[in-house]
Amino acid sequence: MRTRSSTGFNTIPENVAAVVFSHLGKDPKDRIRLAAVSKVWRSAEKSDASLPGTPRALCEFGKEFNSAVDASEHWKAFYWFEKSADHGDPEGMFWFGKWYLYGGCTGGSVTEENYTKAVHWFKRASELGHAEATRMVALCYEDGHGVERDFAKAIEWNVKAAELGWGFSAWWLGSAHLYGQHGLTENNNEALKWYRLAVELGDADTRQHWWEMSRMWVNDLEAELAAA
Structure with missing residues (x-):
């Protein structure tokens, strides 16, 4: 034989x-x-x-397995997200980072939380212009996950995310200026600027809570500043 x-x-x-x-x-x-x-x-x-397939196609494979009803399929998502990330796709890097941030996106059934690796991949994706990954870096600085808690850096990364088109970060910045949060002083003009951007970047059809709140504050702040 x-x-x-x-x-x-x-x-x-x-x-x-x-x-x-x-x-x-x-x-x-x-x-x-x-x-x-x-x-x-x-x-x-x-x-x-x-x-x-292309690195982006590999990420799409990962998304298919990530949403599988059968949890035994989820390790395949991790496999393809890693492949996609290793071959330079920012979307793959973002998803791979999410798996490490949340422990596999499914309660840790595939991989344990690893905040340091999560931040690494979010930053890699951000360098390639991925807006949501940039917001996730800001979140890690807010919560002290994988990095020391640092609100100044959280603000810095939220600014980057908003400039890349992530509306939630614009809302976050508007609220931080409105209420004087995260080391900022209250500033209605700055709040209005960021809320306006959030409304511009958001989608009225999806009715996100942050978009609705931003629109409300734009109307209120414009009226308040006009009356001053």
Whole structure:
């Protein structure tokens, strides 16, 4: 009987192994089994040529498994988010960071919380212009997750997020100025500026609470400042 080694399975060239991986589809079970065969297969599994799609497509695979009703499928989401992040997709980095922040997004069923890694991936995504990841960095500074609690940095990162188009951060900044929170002094003009941006960035159709509150405060502050 011929063994695997006699058929050349263990010594197959990496470029050929990569082609095999590229035809395996989005369920990572067979990929993991093949990667365990030898160093060549492990290397091929990690290479660009072995990926069944672009880095963003890998992130979309992850989202599919992330929303699976069957919790036993969730580890596949983690697998693809990591692949997507490792290959430079900011959306993949954001989701990979969320898994570490919340312990797998499913109560820790796949990976434990690791705030340091969460901040690392959020910052990586932010560097590539990901607005929500930038907001998540701000949140980590607010709560002291993976970094020392620092409201000045939370404000700084929320400003970056708002400038990248994240409306919630604009609302957060408006409220911080309105109520004198997080080390800021009360300033209605600054509050109005950020609330206006929040309204501009928000979507009336989705009726987010922060958008409704921002719109209310724009009306109230404009009237108050006009009467002053």
